[in-house]
Every structure is written in C-alpha cells, then in structure tokens.
Amino acid sequence: MIIKEMFSQEKTKLFRFASFILFAVLVFSCSSDSSGDEPGAQTDDFDRAEMLVFWADQIIIPAYENYRATLVDLNTAAESLDTVDDLKTLQEKWRAAYLAWQGVSMFDIGKAESNGIKVFSNTYPTDAEQIELNIGEGSYNLELPSRKAEQGLPALDYLINSRTLSDEQILEQFDANRQSYIKALTERLLNLCDQVLEDWTTGDFRSKFIANKGSSSTSSVDKVVNDFLYDFEKYTRAGKVGIPAGVFSSLPIPTASEAYYSGERSKELLLESIKAAKGFFEGDSWIVLGGGPSLKAYLDDLGAQKDGQNLSELILANFNEAENLTAGLSSDFADQIEADNTKMLALYDVLQKNVVLIKVDAMQAMNIQVDYVDADGD
Amino acid sequence: MRKKLQSILLVAGLCTVLSACENSNENPEPVQVEMPENYSFQRNGTSTVNFSGQTERIRMAMELNTALKANETATASSLLEMFRNQTAEGGDADPFEDAALNAASKSIKEKVASSKDYFSANASESAILKGYFESWLTAQATEVFPNWNELATAGKAGQVADGTSVRYVGTQGYEYNQLVAKGLIGALMLDQIVNNYLSTAVLDEGTNREDNSQAIVVEGEQYTNMEHKWDEAYGYLFGNSATPENPDLSAGGRDDSFLNNYLRTVESDDDFSGITQEVYDAFKLGRAAIVAGDYSLRDAQADIIKENLSKVVAIRAVHYLLEGKEKIEQDNRSGAFHALSEGVGFAFSLRFTKNPSTNAPHLPSAEVAAFAQELFKGNGLWDVSPELLGQIASRISSEFGFTEEQAKD
Numbered sequence: 001m002i003i004k005e006m007f008s009q010e011k012t013k014l015f016r017f018a019s020f021i022l023f024a025v026l027v028f029s030c031s032s033d034s035s036g037d038e039p040g041a042q043t044d045d046f047d048r049a050e051m052l053v054f055w056a057d058q059i060i061i062p063a064y065e066n067y068r069a070t071l072v073d074l075n076t077a078a079e080s081l082d083t084v085d086d087l088k089t090l091q092e093k094w095r096a097a098y099l100a101w102q103g104v105s106m107f108d109i110g111k112a113e114s115n116g117i118k119v120f121s122n123t124y125p126t127d128a129e130q131i132e133l134n135i136g137e138g139s140y141n142l143e144l145p146s147r148k149a150e151q152g153l154p155a156l157d158y159l160i161n162s163r164t165l166s167d168e169q170i171l172e173q174f175d176a177n178r179q180s181y182i183k184a185l186t187e188r189l190l191n192l193c194d195q196v197l198e199d200w201t202t203g204d205f206r207s208k209f210i211a212n213k214g215s216s217s218t219s220s221v222d223k224v225v226n227d228f229l230y231d232f233e234k235y236t237r238a239g240k241v242g243i244p245a246g247v248f249s250s251l252p253i254p255t256a257s258e259a260y261y262s263g264e265r266s267k268e269l270l271l272e273s274i275k276a277a278k279g280f281f282e283g284d285s286w287i288v289l290g291g292g293p294s295l296k297a298y299l300d301d302l303g304a305q306k307d308g309q310n311l312s313e314l315i316l317a318n319f320n321e322a323e324n325l326t327a328g329l330s331s332d333f334a335d336q337i338e339a340d341n342t343k344m345l346a347l348y349d350v351l352q353k354n355v356v357l358i359k360v361d362a363m364q365a366m367n368i369q370v371d372y373v374d375a376d377g378d
Numbered sequence: 379m380r381k382k383l384q385s386i387l388l389v390a391g392l393c394t395v396l397s398a399c400e401n402s403n404e405n406p407e408p409v410q411v412e413m414p415e416n417y418s419f420q421r422n423g424t425s426t427v428n429f430s431g432q433t434e435r436i437r438m439a440m441e442l443n444t445a446l447k448a449n450e451t452a453t454a455s456s457l458l459e460m461f462r463n464q465t466a467e468g469g470d471a472d473p474f475e476d477a478a479l480n481a482a483s484k485s486i487k488e489k490v491a492s493s494k495d496y497f498s499a500n501a502s503e504s505a506i507l508k509g510y511f512e513s514w515l516t517a518q519a520t521e522v523f524p525n526w527n528e529l530a531t532a533g534k535a536g537q538v539a540d541g542t543s544v545r546y547v548g549t550q551g552y553e554y555n556q557l558v559a560k561g562l563i564g565a566l567m568l569d570q571i572v573n574n575y576l577s578t579a580v581l582d583e584g585t586n587r588e589d590n591s592q593a594i595v596v597e598g599e600q601y602t603n604m605e606h607k608w609d610e611a612y613g614y615l616f617g618n619s620a621t622p623e624n625p626d627l628s629a630g631g632r633d634d635s636f637l638n639n640y641l642r643t644v645e646s647d648d649d650f651s652g653i654t655q656e657v658y659d660a661f662k663l664g665r666a667a668i669v670a671g672d673y674s675l676r677d678a679q680a681d682i683i684k685e686n687l688s689k690v691v692a693i694r695a696v697h698y699l700l701e702g703k704e705k706i707e708q709d710n711r712s713g714a715f716h717a718l719s720e721g722v723g724f725a726f727s728l729r730f731t732k733n734p735s736t737n738a739p740h741l742p743s744a745e746v747a748a749f750a751q752e753l754f755k756g757n758g759l760w761d762v763s764p765e766l767l768g769q770i771a772s773r774i775s776s777e778f779g780f781t782e783e784q785a786k787d
Contacts, residue, residue, distance in 0.1 A: 114712075141528075143529050143545075
C-alpha cells in the first residue's frame, strides 16, 4: 500500500507537468484559429473506446487486484488469533484492506453490481447488537441482503478495534464463536472480491465492457461515470462526512463515522477515497507512470467551461481543496465532530461543490444522463 | 426541453395576440366560465365540496401497504380484513390503526374494479380482478412472511438485494406488496375517477342534469348530485392532501403512495412537466362548468383528465419495465425484481385506462391478459426474457403516443 502511495504521488506530479504542457499547446493553437471555437459549439469526437480499455486495464482491474491482495493477507491473519501480536497484525491488515477498498468502491458495475459487494463490504454504522446475537447463536447467513450491516469491513472494525478496550482486553473476548465469525467475515469479503475480479479477468466482462462503447444510458462510459458520481456523492460526501457531521439530521452523529471503533482511521480513509476519485478523474494509471484518457481529457476535448474557466480545472481545484481541508482534520472524525464540527461542515461544502460541478456541468457537457434519483422510499 | 419551452412560449404569445384581437371585437360573448383559483366551491356561504369517502379509502390503502411489510404481526386473515373491512364471516372488523377507518362502513374491495363504465355489466371480470388482489395479499402472508429471512432463488420466496435496499419476493420473484399498491392505482383510483365519476353515465345519471341546472341539491346536503360525483373523482387524486382545495402540485411530491404520488413523479420528468397543473386545472374548470351548467365544457375537461391520468399509468409501466429489462441485460436479474414488480403492477393497471376517443382502455384487456400470462408463467421473473419486457414496453408506449426514451428518465 505504502509503495503504491509513493508511486502514485510521483506519477501524479509527472502527469500534471505533462498535462500543463498539453494545455499550453492547446491554448496556443486555439488562439491562432478562432473558427469553430464559439462557446456551446462543442463537438464530441472523443475516443470513448480507448478510454474504456484504459479504465479496465490500467485502473479498474489493477485496483481490484490490489484490493484482493490485501484481502488474502487479511484472511490469513484471521486464521490464528492467540497473541496480541496476532491481533495487531490483523488490525494492520484490516487497515490495508480498508484503504484498498476505497480504490474499488466506485466501480459498481458488472458482477460488483449484481453481487452487492459495495453494500456487503462497507455498510456502516455496523449493527453491533445483531453481530453479538449472531456470534452467540453461532449461525448466520451472510448472503442475506438484510445482513449487510452485520458484515464487511465495518463489522470487523467493531470486532477487532475498540475505543475503550486495550488490545489485551479485545483479545480476551475472542472465544471460538467470535473467532469463527471474524473468519467468516474475512472469507466473505474475499469471496465477493473474487467473484468480481474473476468476472473481469477470466470471465467475459472485460470484453463486454469494452464493446459497450456507445453513448446510450446503458453504455459503459455512461454507467461508470454515474457510478463514479454516485460513489462520490453518496459514499464520500454523505457517508464519510455529511451524515456523521449531522448535515442530514438534527444533531451530528459521530458514531456514524467510517471506522468509528478504530478511533484513528476515518481521515485516512476519506483521503484515500478522494485520491481515488481524483485519480480516476485525471486518468491516473495504476500500471505505468503517467496518465491515460480520462474524464478530464474528455472535458478538455469538449472545451467545457464554467463561468469562463476550464471546467476540469475547477473540478481538480475542488478535489485539491478537499484534500487540503481533510489534511487539517483530526485523524478520527468522531473526535473532530465533538471538538469542532464547523471544519467538517466546511469540508462537506467543498465536496458538495464538486458534486454539483460533476453532476450538472460535466455530465451535461459529456451528454451523460444521471441514472439515479434519491430513493423514493418505497 | 428547450424545444418544448419554445413552443409553450409560442402558444402563449399566440394566445396574447388572439385575446388582444378578441378584446377589440366588442360582440358580447356567452358567459365565459372562468378558471377558479382553487378547488373550492360554495353555495349559500357553505362549501359544496365533499370527498371524505375517497380520502378514507386512500388511507385504508396506505395502512394496507404498511401491513404488507409487517412480517411479524400481519396474517393472511388480517390483510384480507383490511382489504374488505370485514371479517371472513362478513362481520364487523376493526383492522385499522386509525379508528375513523374502522368506524367507516366503506372498504377498498367494494370499489376495486367496480366502475360503472367497465364493470357494471361485467361482474365476472370484476370478481376475477378483485380475486387477484386477495391472492396477492394471501401469498404475501403465506409465502413471503415465512421466508422473510431466507435468500430467494427461482421457485423459492425470500430476500433479494436491490442496490442498498432489501426486497421480499414470492416464488416467482414478485413483490406482492408492489403488485397490490400499483394494481390499486389502476383498479381503485384510476378506475373510479375515469370510468366512474367522470363518466357521463354517472354524471348525467337519472335527473342529474335537470337537478344540476336548477341547482336542486341532494337532500340534507349543499351540493347537487353531479357536483358531488365530480368531487368524488377529485378526491381519489387529491383527497389526502393537507390542503385539498389548493393541493401541492410540486414535482416529486406525494400526498399518498398512489396515483397522486405517480402523477407528481411523472411531473418531475421534463418530457411531461406541466401534467399535474393540467390535470388540476381541468378538475377546477370542469367543476366550475358544472356550476355554470356548461356540460360540453365539463366533458372536455373530463377528457383531459382521462387522457392524462391514463398516460401516467402507461408511462410508469414503461419506465419500470425498461429499468428491469436493462438490469437483466446487465446480468443483475434479481436486482431487477423491484422495478419489474412495480412495472407489472402498473401494466396490470392499464386495464383501467380510458381512451376518450374510444371510451375503452387503450390496450384491449385481452392483450393485457396475454402479457400477464407470459409474465406469470413458470418461475415468473426468474425466467422472463428482456425481449418480452421490451416488447411490452414498446407496445404500451406506441399505443399511448410517447417514446420509450421519454418514459425512461
């Protein structure tokens, strides 16, 4: 994970420099040719097919492979839980898996959509009461959709971390039933990921995905862009920040923070999530140094503007501002909310600004329709 | 959207020109019925509007909706009691939370598939249609409730995931609660409005016209019979509004879970925006026309309502059928069941639409029944082909004169 982080920071810088040059060239060439450059006179000859191949091979599949590797480690670490060191290893593997999850959360397409990996892997707040009942009874069917809040990374957070107990005390609770529940959770996470990854690699999903290169509402580009936006709006903006900060309720709900029980991971998970969104937007490759065809390039190709400014630059600036604001927060959002919730709210506003830029301006420019509405409650 | 706006502006401009011309022409016109500001009408200083029976049935249906998900408390007999507001033996039942509903002598069932136009001489079909609702209510309790904590598979009731939601389906993949709710939109609300209370057979029944023209009111009431019939139609759409004389027309809002909700869902689609206002205006103007004794104006408004409310059911049927079709095509079959349950419920409701130019449903009932036979055979939604769903959606949209694309968003 750490290696990947350094690597990606390096290539991001390089890519920025490259895109700056590209931008300068574009500006220069435009100024010498003023025809057909009226605002609104956008033509779409962007190569969507090339972008799909790049997304599949250099972002989505590598991100899942990375996530899978962390789950294999996590699953192994859950095998023997005898000593405090075993527990510490498990906690560290859980952390790595949770960080890697942020890189795949947005790709809710293909098997991921039908097997429900997103809701089964990261629904929080977790249902601690029901988890205890399951452990007590020793029987549970984790495949039931109604059990989504009793499993996944948040359920593990509850079982292996604590805001009040020491590691020794946590370990004392690990009777046979509890250990087998933990193992069932790590196996289920791995199994869900395997299903998705296999569909991409050994199954036929990659070829279907690439072949579906049109611009209808069910085309791959339209779907992925919607998934990207949905994840950023509902999971990053609302789930990680808005809900715990009380944007949607009369009072803040600090216990609804991601990784609440760890007491120290919510900030880095949010940062990783913003980084993943930004990286996807910029076309940040996981495989080679540099970038590829991306939403940013697509918007630039269309000449998309907002209030006289380059739309993609505005979106990037917002991602950067969100990262900067997040960096200034406590590593634990529950603490941050108790201490000074206004900083959470300010961050929420910046994230919301990007939701609007993407959902309204960028989607309109790319002629992609938003395919989801807020649930109508039935 | 832009094109549509332009044409509205154009029409508005044209109207201004025309009315300006009319003003310069000083010929006295026959009394013009003016568009009332609100749905509020009075005689001798007292309101003449009353639709309490309709509001009650909407509320009964809402309680029934809730009970359909009460897997731990509801039973087949309690659900049937709510539908009939009677015990199985025909005795008085108190199945509702709201005491006023228990006190009511009315029931949902008595008005299901019971319009004058379609069912007064067709008791056998009415009984069959009522029977569907009772079979869905029973199956919810006997098939779905016992499998509440099981994973559904083909031929086995239980849970399926629908994004972040959990849906509870029967052996054929249908959510019976959705079939009931969306079926009631057609069989109760739409049928009563367009095939009963706005039917000339009902409005002009007996001496209604003479009485209305002479302002002879129903004994003990402030309204004429005809006024009251019109109001009862209105009540099935706006009766559960907090301010029914001036209802909230906003897109995406809801005063109940039935026709009102879906009219306003359709309103939020740019392709159909303005439909709620159009229906509301037709109700107001038609009611004012009755007061003024202008029966051709009344019938013109009734046609506008029939046309638009029938269309709402068709649009939502196509919308959900296509949503389900796409999910199946993306290998997310069980994730399609919720949309398909809604879509099939709305498709069932097509039986109750009325095409004002033929005074019949837009699609022949035999055709709707043939679709149903395909949809409910074998393992139902576990087997249904996306082609069949596409075929049904395309048939509906072409019959109603909108495109699948328009209905989709």
